[in-house]
Amino acid sequence: MDFKTMWNFLFELGTSLGLKLIGAVIVLFVGVKLIKFIKKFIKKSPKLNKLDDGVRSFLASFSVIALYIVLFITVAMMLGIPTTSFITALASCGVAIGLAMQGSLSNFAGGLMILLFKPFKAGDFIDAGGTLGTVTDITVVYTVLTTADNKVITIPNGTLTNSIIINYSKKDTRRVDLTFDASYSSDIDKVKEIIEGVVNSHELVLSDPEPMIKLSAHNASALTYTVRVWCKASDYWTVHFxxxxxxxxxxxxxxxxxxxxxMDVHVKN
Structure with missing residues (x-):
């Protein structure tokens, strides 16, 4: 092979690879921009308003991962990388990563369970294994809560689905349970009348179900009265205090x- 033939071969090879590389870079650039647009569309589109915020966030995250995989396979094909070998290598990597990230996979499965069974949604106030807060985001692998004092808590979905979850926002109304002590010398009917007057005059207390005021215990130094009233879930703490x-x-x-x-204190010399 003479120099001219070799030069032509290298020139054609370089041109071919250069065009492939330029095309792959363009596809990669456009693909990344398109994926970002799709993610934004899923989160902000009015057409998806029927879905709650958590579902949309999860759908956006899942779509982004899937689209990036498709994009990288497409770029590999454009560069002439055998797709069969690439997919096989990708699958092998997937198995290895899966074994190394069992916790993350359980979090992903937990995210799917949250979306399927919907024990809560974005905006709900929940108790997740002793952690109280308002759900602000549900992603592929974790859920974000904001506490009453504005702390942001990130809980892995796997941990969350294995915890006892109390959803305080699931129902429209909640019952407020309180107890009051009064001395044995106080007239029982008078005490109940006073409590009843306070309960009935509060505008946020619901009349149906009817409030309950009962003498519930004879303690060592006092009689205990139990009060149970109903209110809107959003008014719970206002009514309580x-x-x-x-x-x-x-x-x-x-x-x-x-x-x-x-306490009586006796002092002895």
Whole structure:
């Protein structure tokens, strides 16, 4: 092979590889931009408003992963990399990564279970194994909660689905349970009348179901009254704190004594 023939061969090879490389770079650039657009479309499109925020976030994350895999396979094909070998290598890597990331796979499976069974959705206030907060995001492998004092907590979905989950937002109404102590010398009917007046005058307390006020215990130094009222789930803490404060004020106005533990100290010389 003379120099001219070799030069022509190298020139054609370089031109071919150069064009393939340029084409692959263009496809990669356009593909990344397109994937970002699709992710944004899924999260913001009005056509998907029927889906809750958690489902849309999960769908966007899952779609991005799948599209990136397709994009890299396409680029490999354009560069002349045998797709069969590439897919085989990808599958082998997948198995190896899967064994090394069993926890992440369980988190992914947990995310699917959350979307299928919907124990909660974005915006719900939940107790997840003792961690309380409002669900702000549900992704492929983790769920984000924001606490009442504005802390952001990230919980792996695998851990979450294996925990006891209490959803305080699932129902429209909640029951507020309170107890009040009064001395044995206080008239029982008078105490119940005062508590009933406070409950009935609170605008956020629901009349149906009817509030319950009962003498529930004879303690060592006081009688205990149990109060159960219903309110909207969003009004729970407002009602809880308002009743505690107002009942105490009304007890004071009506000279209802609230006993408290006392200690006698005897001093000996």
């Amino acid at each position: 308002d009743l505690l404060e107002t009942v105490k004020k009304e007890f004071d106005k009506n000279n209802i004594e609230i006993p408290f533990p006392q």
